[in-house]
Amino acid sequence: xxxxxxxxxxxxxxxxxxxxxxxxxxxxxxxxxxxxxxxxxxxxxxxxxxxxxxxxxxxxxxxxxxxxxxxxxxxxxxxxxxxxxxxxxxxxxxxxxxxxxxxxxxxxxxxxxxxxxxxxxxxxxxxxxxxxxxxxxxxxxxxxxxxxxxxxxxxxxxxxxxxxxxxxxxxxxxxxxxxxxxxxxxxxxxxxxxxxxxxxxxxxxxxxxxxxxxxxxxxxxxxxxxxxxxxxxxxxxxxxxxxxxxxxxxxxxxxxxxxxxxxxxxxxxxxxxxxxxxxxxxxxxxxxxxxxxxxxxxxxxxxxxxxxxxxxxxxxxxxxxxxxxxxxxxxxxxxxxxxxxxxxxxxxxxxxxxxxxxxxxxxxxxxxxxxxxxxxxxxxxxxxxxxxxxxxxxxxxxxxxxxxxxxxxxxxxxxxxxxxxxxxxxxxxxxxxxxxxxxxxxxxxxxxxxxxxxxxxxxxxxxxxxxxxxxxxxxxxxxxxxxxxxxxxxxxxxxxxxxxxxxxxxxxxxxxxxxxxxxxxxxxxxxxxxxxxxxxxxxxxxxxxxxxxxxxxxxxxxxxxxxxxxxxxxxxxxxxxxxxxxxxxxxxxxxxxx
Numbered sequence: 001x002x003x004x005x006x007x008x009x010x011x012x013x014x015x016x017x018x019x020x021x022x023x024x025x026x027x028x029x030x031x032x033x034x035x036x037x038x039x040x041x042x043x044x045x046x047x048x049x050x051x052x053x054x055x056x057x058x059x060x061x062x063x064x065x066x067x068x069x070x071x072x073x074x075x076x077x078x079x080x081x082x083x084x085x086x087x088x089x090x091x092x093x094x095x096x097x098x099x100x101x102x103x104x105x106x107x108x109x110x111x112x113x114x115x116x117x118x119x120x121x122x123x124x125x126x127x128x129x130x131x132x133x134x135x136x137x138x139x140x141x142x143x144x145x146x147x148x149x150x151x152x153x154x155x156x157x158x159x160x161x162x163x164x165x166x167x168x169x170x171x172x173x174x175x176x177x178x179x180x181x182x183x184x185x186x187x188x189x190x191x192x193x194x195x196x197x198x199x200x201x202x203x204x205x206x207x208x209x210x211x212x213x214x215x216x217x218x219x220x221x222x223x224x225x226x227x228x229x230x231x232x233x234x235x236x237x238x239x240x241x242x243x244x245x246x247x248x249x250x251x252x253x254x255x256x257x258x259x260x261x262x263x264x265x266x267x268x269x270x271x272x273x274x275x276x277x278x279x280x281x282x283x284x285x286x287x288x289x290x291x292x293x294x295x296x297x298x299x300x301x302x303x304x305x306x307x308x309x310x311x312x313x314x315x316x317x318x319x320x321x322x323x324x325x326x327x328x329x330x331x332x333x334x335x336x337x338x339x340x341x342x343x344x345x346x347x348x349x350x351x352x353x354x355x356x357x358x359x360x361x362x363x364x365x366x367x368x369x370x371x372x373x374x375x376x377x378x379x380x381x382x383x384x385x386x387x388x389x390x391x392x393x394x395x396x397x398x399x400x401x402x403x404x405x406x407x408x409x410x411x412x413x414x415x416x417x418x419x420x421x422x423x424x425x426x427x428x429x430x431x432x433x434x435x436x437x438x439x440x441x442x443x444x445x446x447x448x449x450x451x452x453x454x455x456x457x458x459x460x461x462x463x464x465x466x467x468x469x470x471x472x473x474x475x476x477x478x479x480x481x482x483x484x485x486x487x488x489x490x491x492x493x494x495x496x497x498x499x500x501x502x503x504x505x506x507x508x509x510x511x512x513x514x515x516x517x518x519x520x521x522x523x524x525x526x527x528x529x530x531x532x533x534x535x536x537x538x539x540x541x542x543x544x545x546x547x548x549x550x551x552x553x554x555x556x557x558x559x560x561x562x563x564x565x566x567x568x569x570x571x572x573x574x575x576x577x578x579x580x581x582x583x584x585x586x587x588x589x590x591x592x593x594x
């Protein structure tokens with residue numbers, strides 16, 4: 001019998017416990033480069049001896065999985081007597097599009113996910129913890145140990161549950177497992193034992209560093225996610241948790257007692273549904289979570305819906321696509337001609353950094369326009385039967401019928417938009433900005449969303465600032481971005497700044513901008529995204545950089561997928577509240593809210 005587990009948590013402990021009850025031995029190996037021979041040997045031994053075999057991380061050994069599918073089928077058909085009935089094969093893997101379908105069909109699928117909800121998560125942690133854990137520390141430090149243990153379990157549950165909010169929770173959904181919690185429990189126990197023997201108080205900075213930077217932080221690859229996790233550590237792994245009346249959130253306190261049943265009974269009294277504010281998020285976060293769930297369900301329904309035309313009297317699938325092709329052709333911007341573009345750039349000043357950026361943006365946009373135009377022409381011919389319907393054209397027909405962006409357009413443009421209308425409108429807007437810049441001169445303000453390489457644009461801006469201060473000896477490596485919200489809208493900008501650039505089109509995710517107060521403020525209910533007024537971006541020497549005590553450094557991304565090359569720059573925004581509030585809210589700037 002074969003079991004395939006989609007790993008959301010480490011399955012090893014659960015399988016070992018089950019094997020003990022069945023009085024079976026489990027032999028395991030983690031797949032990866034060079035592990036195939038050892039894995040084959042384990043499987044063969046398991047078949048002959050009737051033992052249990054666990055192959056972990058099999059998404060790293062897909063070639064072996066294809067081979068294993070054939071082996072199991074041959075054994076079942078030709079040599080059934082060589083496979084003992086007691087044999088069990090466990091396979092743990094992350095979801096992968098190239099995982100063998102046949103192996104999935106002949107297996108029992110199990111998803112090993114962390115419990116949903118803070119109550120369920122704490123319940124799971126205190127089902128693993130025993131009375132021996134609570135009694136591991138005695139004497140005057142016993143209360144400190146039990147309080148820290150509950151705080152650690154609470155934080156572990158919160159960071160696991162926060163993942164459901166998507167990018168608003170963590171930029172990257174990390175798999176924090178029971179093993180991470182176990183390692184931290186052991187460290188805190190050793191630390192308290194050590195400081196208790198030396199008659200010293202708990203070294204909270206050391207505890208924070210080991211838990212947030214070493215144990216859990218070893219999995220965190222994004223700097224802003226690390227900042228978020230450290231904020232939780234500073235809030236809940238701190239002396240304040242020892243104070244009487246401390247609450248993580250209203251209604252969530254640290255229970256006191258020597259018996260583990262006291263903690264388990266208290267956990268049962270916690271709410272089944274968690275308020276997003278428990279995680280430090282705004283109440284709008286729940287709206288974002290529910291919306292994402294709905295979109296996923298509807299997208300799945302569209303993906304599995306029949307693609308053939310029905311027998312009704314309405315428009316056929318091909319008619320719908322042809323009508324869209326005609327509309328797109330009529331709105332597609334004209335091609336940029338090489339000689340005219342060069343002449344326009346030369347008139348603006350070919351050696352100026354921002355004009356070099358303009359040339360690069362036009363070249364990139366022209367590739368997109370050429371591909372779109374070519375695809376639209378070929379679609380008409382393919383639907384008419386004049387040319388062969390290639391795989392790319394078939395994918396384009398499917399996408400356009402569902403009002404989605406064809407995959408080859410996404411690949412060339414590197415723009416991930418939810419619908420065809422949003423994507424095409426973005427392309428048209430980019431062409432309008434670049435054409436206006438080329439023919440009418442440098443604009444007073446720039447639409448940052450309309451640039452393929454916004455990072456390069458801001459670097460070019462810093463270069464221009466450095467050239468203006470060349471007599472003062474400014475070097476590019478010593479200059480950082482200086483940002484300031486000027487509380488103007490695009491239409492109000494009559495003249496560009498003397499130094500730097502004005503940019504517009506950014507949205508705040510997780511909060512809003514209070515124009516009268518010139519500061520960050522809480523979002524309005526049911527309004528998750530709020531526009532940011534025009535932003536001045538210039539440069540200053542790193543040595544002269546000074547920030548307000550409550551200034552919040554907000555990361556700016558090209559879209560809602562907050563990772564990798566989507567990051568543009570960190571923008572300093574004025575606040576009258578501690579930055580930790582906005583860190584827990586997951587506040588950032590987005591070039592596009594779609």
